[in-house]
Amino acid sequence: MLNTLAQAFALISTWEVIIAMFAASVYGLVIGSLPGLSATMATALLVPVTFYLSPIAAIATIVAASTMAIFSGDIPGALLRIPGTPASAAYADEAYAMTRKGEAELALGAGVWFSAVGGIAGTLSLMILAPPLAEIALSFSTFEYFWLAFLGLMCATLVARSSPVKAIAAMFIGLLVACIGIENPGGVPRFTFGMTDLFGGIEPIPALVGVFAVAQVMRAMLTPEPPPIPRRKFGSIMAGQWRLTKKYHVQMTRGNIIGIIIGVLPGAGADMAAWVSYAMSKRFSKEPEKFGTGHVEGLVEAGASNNASIASGWVPSLLFGIPGDTIAAIAIGVLYMKGLNPGPTLFTEKASSMYAIYLMFIIANIIMIPLGIIMIRLASYVLRAPRSSVMPVIMLCCAVGSFAIGNNMFGVVTVATFGIIGYVMEENGYPVAAMVLGIVMGTMIEQSFVTSLIKSDGSVFPFFERPIAAILAAMAIGALIWPVLVWIWRRLRREAPTAASAR
């Protein structure tokens, strides 16, 4: 183990990795802080760059950029009441209320400090959870993989803040997209309509760039520009954070744990973690009446939570190729490209690379503190960049980046198409994250499904015969009928008061 750790250190202490990590950190901080540019978009636009890096440096850029962007979204949330990334939306009101009370330093300091703590807690969970799970996963057959993938997809639809029916529909659309191409059990061209460009299937990365970046530029076309940030001088940012840590250590730990759990659940990412943790903090607080008036407690818990989910989202990604959130979905694409195919054997055969990932997460969360403080102080300059100068550059990166993935113009067509699909879906309440998951997992779920069916000779019973498969199946089916139960419960509860008032 010490030997592997030493190897991991050797892997990450090259100039390439160090420069890549630093540059990606700065990039993540800037993109995350600009309203309308999300952490997922920052990561998606990085992918073309990672082609030209060594595997470890490529992962380093993704780890650093996503970690920084999730924190950095707090900055405009606190200063402008406009969250920089969806993950900061849960507590943007609270942070802005603190700024108006003259406590901007405390709010932003809590953002950077508890984000770093949360990120490290998430990394620890990755280190502790992943290897034993890998041991179990080694004995999985296609039946277990099928149910696991199915469960992952169901989780993604459960946690969507939208109608579960629409989420399931979005997931099916994603799976349908994954059907395109000749990579199927029969090796026949499927849904290619005779276009040779479609034979290879739809690449997930251009689809992701379209859904998260182009759709965002499209939305910017119709929404008014956010107001410029007022110039302000900041006092000490880290002052008082240690006091907060001691005062709210229960909240912080709870936030970390919730973040880790939500991160591990497929499809649910940092934004969900922040919403749940903020609500939880208010629910269990001794002074819930202070929430919404600029009270730091919720910020501590939610800030600790959303960054914890980033690292733990890598657990299912590395083990099964099932993305824990949309950022991990991109990471999976990069892992495949770099020959680090996700799977339980990754932890035995490429152990040093895994340790390198842990180390990079820890380093990213530590350097986030100084870089984050610099970013906060520079925020009033960075946030002054008008949208009309940022969005055109994003457009160019979409065009060039999607071209670079296969040196093929068809990638650009894919990006444009998925921009439209993503925009229309989001406008109509279809969660795009569920579709993304469908696209990323489609091939895997089809393979495990069809192989299982061939093994069982078309019978359904072997799907439930192995013990772990049966448990996973029960959970997956439970996830499927859960919304129905909630709906019935809500109906009953709504009818009870109306009946009472009628009397």
Add this chain to the structure above:
Amino acid sequence: MRLPDRVTGLFLVGLGAAAAYGGWQLPPVPGQPVGPNVFPLVIGTGLALCGLAIAFGIGHSFEEEEELIPVEGGGQPAPPTGKFYGLRALLPPALLLFYVAVADRLGFIITAGLIVFVTSTALGARWKLSLPLAVLAPIGVHLIFSKLLRVPLPAGLLPMPW
């Protein structure tokens, strides 16, 4: 672009049915009960069922209306609403397709400059900002992607000296 649930639902029914039919038409692998046709059949059927449910408004009660955060201080200019205002959203994908169509002939720098200029102007920039941006941004992107990352960007009419 907010469509009624009935429209999107029925569209999904059509899409699902088409997928199921298309999957069903695929040739099976000889001597094997399941082939490439099973999965699209399952997905298509599921999608069509979801579409039906959406069209009938099932699950609508779960949707949360998006909260609009009002900006403090100073009235926000109301977004202009015209018949064609909504079509502005289609500008970014249209520009990307424009890139696909002409980049090989005009070259990266010129095409990219046009894209930047149009996007920037559409987002309300004056020419004092959008013109220099249209010159500098393509050169910068070209420098990074073509020089550093060796992406073969089309040279076209205006090749770069590096």
